[in-house]
Structures are given as C-alpha cells and as structure tokens.
Amino acid sequence: AQTVTQSQPEMSVQEAETVTLSCTYDTSENNYYLFWYKQPPSRQMILVIRQEAYKQQNATENRFSVNFQKAAKSFSLKISDSQLGDTAMYFCAFMKQQGGSEKLVFGKGTKLTVNP
C-alpha cells in the first residue's frame, strides 16, 4: 500500500526567507504523480505544485519548487521569499490508480507559519 510521510508537524519561517517542507512516500509503482496542496485557515484546499514521476526535471511554480528524488522516494517543497499568505497547512499527496480511478493518498500535513 502506498503511504506518504511528512515528518515535520509544524514549521515556522520569517517573512522573505526560504523554507523546505519534507515528504517521503512508499510505492512499488514506476509511474505516478505527486502533489503539494495548501489548506489556509479558511479551509479551501488548493494545489500548489504537481510532479510527474517520469519527468526528471523538478517542477516549479513561481516561488514554489520541488526537489524530487525518485530513487530516494523523496518529494520536498521549497518556498522562497515566504509571504504571510503562505501560512497554511501543507499536504503532500500521492496519486494512485485503484479500481479504475485515480485516488489521492495524503500525508498528515505540515503546519507552516510565516512570521512578520
């Protein structure tokens, strides 16, 4: 069974600095997708970034980038130039195919606080 582990329950960072959130996963599949989702205090989950396992190049979205290490099954998220609006729960997720549909398996999340 696929599992996703986020080892940092809480983190904090000063505004404008850089922070890295860790995520490891376990799977026997060769092709899969990984996601980072953000859940601000208002509760609406939104996608931060998406990585396809067959792509060696790390995904980037503006201030957000990932360090995808397929052999190590590691998928960390780097947030550069942190902003107060980045304060949220961050969930790492693995997408698997099961029963004819694609399903997300989430880690337990990391609560990130950006301090002014």
Added chain:
Amino acid sequence: SAVISQKPSRDICQRGTSLTIQCQVDSQVTMMFWYRQQPGQSLTLIATANQGSEATYESGFVIDKFPISRPNLTFSTLTVSNMSPEDSSIYLCSVGEGYDEQYFGPGTRLTVT
C-alpha cells in the same frame, strides 16, 4: 478548473440523527470524491462517486453509514447516518479526472453533540 460549493458550510447535530451534505460543481465531471478530515488530521478518502453507478467505498467506510447519491454530472450528496461524536469532522468533496489536479470544495464542518 472547477468551482465547487458545499452545503451546509457547518452544522451542529444531535447524536443519532443524520445529515446530508450537498456538493455542486460548476461543470460536468465524471468522478467525484468524498473525504473526511478529522480535527487536526489529514484527509481520508471515504468513497468515489461515478455518475450512473454505485459509489465505491474505501476500507473502513460502509454504505449504510455514509450513503452517497450521484444523480447527475454536477451534483452529489453524502449522508452521515446515525451520527456519534466520533463523526465530528470536516467533510470535503472534490472532483478530478485522471492524474490531473483535484479541485476541492470548501468543506462542511460537522459537530455532533
């Protein structure tokens, strides 16, 4: 992209009663998903609802407790039946196709007393 709304946004219910949560999407989608997020916890998939067929439930979730309807391609309901305090959670619906991004609704915060 998809815009998803849920009703109610929150509710406080008595033990032993049932609550039906509605999920409305602004476009037609094949797959809809229902998740539970217990206080301070991650999201756990309850079931997958494909229009025109019975919902598929994940291990630990049963239809008698969480009946789901999917009458068309833009709407679904999840009922939490015979509630107990352990059912106090946020319930979220999402939509997604294949390996693309899943879009989430704002959630329904349920408190059972």
